[in-house]
Amino acid sequence: MYAWIWRKLPFGLWGKVTGSLVLVATVGVLLWYVVFPWATPLLPFDDVQVGTAGTEQQDPNLVVPGDGAEVGPDEIPYDQHTNAPDPSASPR
Template identity: 55%
Template sequence: MYAWIWRKLPFGTPGKLIGSALLAGLTVVLLWYVVFPWAEPLLPFDDVQVTEDGGGTEPADGGPADGGTDGDGGDPDGGGADDYELPYDTETNNPVPDENGD
């Protein structure tokens, strides 16, 4: 198909290059402004299941259903922010600068 298009474009190699670029650009514009807007309602990208009021079932651990906080400073599991154990060292990639700023 592409070889047929290349043979049918006029004006030698420069015309074929310009014609190919125009055909590619027209294809992108057609897809962007016609095909994608037509297909968007048919695709499930906006079908989310998250609600702001948390109207679902209670979790098994008895915590809040919406995954929010228990009023303890931002941790839905009941602990503070410092209760998390990180699986890596946070100091090695963040060295303390000396007095010269290096």
């Protein structure tokens, strides 16, 4: 495919180089301003959950950065299981 495009571009070597750059820029602009904005709502990258939801109480034993507790460089300063509670038998 690239060889076919290269053969079809006119005006010798410098015309082919310039035409290639214009084609790459056009494809980039088309992706950036048309395709990516259209596809953004379809992708799950903005589906995040921060904090607690509903009436759940936050664990008072959580280490919160800035509350005077020392957190080591390899420690995660929040509860890792807040968003993944243990399964219960009662339906919600």
